[in-house]
Amino acid sequence: MLTGINPEQKMEKHIYKETIGELEDKLSDLQQKVREAGLPVVIVFEGWSSSGKGTHMARVVNPLDPRYFDVRTTGKITQDKEMRPFLWSYWSYLPPAGQIVIMDKSWHRLILPEWRDAWGLSHTEVNGFYFDVNAFERQLSDDGCLIIKLFLHISKEEQHKRFKALEKDPSTAWRVTEYDWEQNKNYEHYLHLYEKILNMTNKEDNPWHIIETNDRRFATHKIMKTIINALENRLNASETPKPEKARREKIPQILRSVSPDESMGHKEYNDELEHYQQKLKNMTNKMYARRRSAIIVYEGWDAAGKGGNIKRLTSEIDPRCYAVVPIGPPRIYEKTRQYLWRFMVKMPKDGHLTIFDRSWYGRVLVERVEELTPAHIWQRAYREINEFEQHLVGHGSVLLKFWLHIDKDEQLRRFEDRQNDPHKQHKITEEDWRNREKWDLYEAAVDEMLMKTHHSHSPWIIVESNSKRYARIKVLQTVTDALEDALR
């Protein structure tokens, strides 16, 4: 993409007719419309050192209302980032509906040597990660986010000239680093790397726009025009076409084939509990020392015993090493972002363990059954979830997903128990009874979820939970074994 483009392109009157003032007015109007339309916008500034990212960002934000945009500098590798999946920090920067985020550098850095090293990725792994990056962008577009990707191109000679000029002025000399000079000296090598980045991530929905920056005036005009065109196209686009109806699929009845009836005596339970809790404590210590993280997902029927099960899992672990994240309906500020956002920002640092009490699977369970989300959106979610989990596991996290399974009779017994015990009455609500009426619908949803999102690297484990004792030991043992495996 770059090799065909001459960064020396000069500003000539006939190319761009509008004045900067006119472009600024347009941009200011468009920002208002973005807000009204509730459109989230990400503008990515990538490119060579000294291609003028800062200056041109300043031009772009100049006409904007500061309440509705943010500039995010993403170009530094911090410990906080290194200790989490590569895309984690970018997720955290995403704009809510109606806001514009301008990113100084972006997830496309991945391929550059220092970034690769920070995450300890081989060349092959980097290529694998590109699938994650493209999936990330596609998921954002599917969710309605507009991504405008600008690559600021400059010639070797012009870059050299600019470095020299910066170095001459004491107030800017510090800006030119050793890395910058290395880039200039090995210009052709970096050209090749950039070319590869651009080629691997240039998609129809999210194309790259190359900006020739040797002539600053030309660059300013082209950047402003590119952004204006992208915003106008999106805002004027007619309704997105109704997605075709999903093909009816045959889903095997998985849950019905599993009897939740297992049992365990008191004595055996106590022995096993102590054994596995001690072993798990040990394993989490080792995970901490070896900087490995784990993610445990709990899903299951109402009254299946998630709370008590989690308590047994965590009670011997150092509380500084784990967190339990309870998931309820999304808050307002969570709803204005892609639905995976609120989960990604909670992901554990390396060395830590995060337990989700309900999870991102809400989209294909409660949101599907209660019709809170249109069908084509929750149907899309299986793939999104698989990609999301792939990225977590690719980072080296252990990921386990438990479905706590009881049968309908057992649930009734527990509901009635709760109703009759004054200490437990707060645990049972009208909603629980309503959910119970939809048992069959939930069962179908669970079956489809199990079928489409079970993978050897992120397995579903059905936990027979009619006996709480049995269920607790099964989870403890499964987690302990998985961590032991991971540490081997």
Next chain:
Amino acid sequence: MLTGINPEQKMEKHIYKETIGELEDKLSDLQQKVREAGLPVVIVFEGWSSSGKGTHMARVVNPLDPRYFDVRTTGKITQDKEMRPFLWSYWSYLPPAGQIVIMDKSWHRLILPEWRDAWGLSHTEVNGFYFDVNAFERQLSDDGCLIIKLFLHISKEEQHKRFKALEKDPSTAWRVTEYDWEQNKNYEHYLHLYEKILNMTNKEDNPWHIIETNDRRFATHKIMKTIINALENRLNASETPKPEKARREKIPQILRSVSPDESMGHKEYNDELEHYQQKLKNMTNKMYARRRSAIIVYEGWDAAGKGGNIKRLTSEIDPRCYAVVPIGPPRIYEKTRQYLWRFMVKMPKDGHLTIFDRSWYGRVLVERVEELTPAHIWQRAYREINEFEQHLVGHGSVLLKFWLHIDKDEQLRRFEDRQNDPHKQHKITEEDWRNREKWDLYEAAVDEMLMKTHHSHSPWIIVESNSKRYARIKVLQTVTDALEDALR
């Protein structure tokens, strides 16, 4: 405080009668009550290495519902923390109403050598910072937050024994660091340091509880009992006594003595604008290089021209170096915390500039005039604000506060202008007209604010703003000069 206490205190039946199970049940009940009462609770675990902070935290959280507590590990010095005022990270960890935060280590570390070094503080400065720490705790208590401070004490011999035991087990050996051994070897020196920390921060409202930990069972009981007692005392406390009526004070009429009428010709304006914008760009580059931060506060009459003024201030600065933070009414999640919280979390990193478009002064302006906040609370705020700003400036930030001043006639002209211009109509609302009717009340509030919160290190600058041109240049020049001074 420590020297009189024997860490070898043994568990004996007659000291604590309840079983651990009984204490756990109590704690679980109390958590529910904390939630109902909307009480924010901070439990601080401080103490010697290997005094069992992790183990005892685990005991405390064991009976708690994981949805309503958080464990925060605060003991690491990260770059993110070093680049901000010392208390910044602790502010960010504060619980909302009804939640419990358990802090592993705390702001009391300040005096320890490695912490002092990280923030580049001399011994004298550390002592100064203790005022900030005590002010921080007092502000939290005043806001209704319960702080339970535990110091885990251990004898030199027992600590030595525990280090050895940890080192023997390969899964825990990594936990014993060089620093730990140094602490053990220089036990008396650290005893002296801890003694000092405890003495300087032991206040009637927020006392320290010393826990003898040589005997783990004793320690567990004492910790549980201490927390239970503190929670019960607070929850059973009768209504806080109505604060006495504040003494009527004579406030000088400051605003009336300043004519907002200054003017500036077009030509002069353009020259000055270019001159100062370039100079400011230069200064912010230098501030970045020298890692100095600045905080600019804008307050002023409605239609005084804050937006346009901010735009002129920022338009030449690299957008990666500054942020504009517009302040509106607090969101729900902000309301459930001390009112300064939402400002502290937005404070700039070293090297950056943050501009607040309205600010924490809302408490003594709109909240006072509109009677959104009881009088004794906004009256208390002057001191809180002074302490808060003292802490920012103590960190090395430049802090400037501008009051954009126009007179009533000029405001009317601008309101009518807005009303008549279709492009500006969205900028004028019913609320603006209502505020205008309360001009005199606002004037009194501004006068008191100027009198009580103006200091040479965090000055108020009244900006004559009947002429927008004059006002813009005055702010630009003031900021540029202040940064130049700071860099000298």
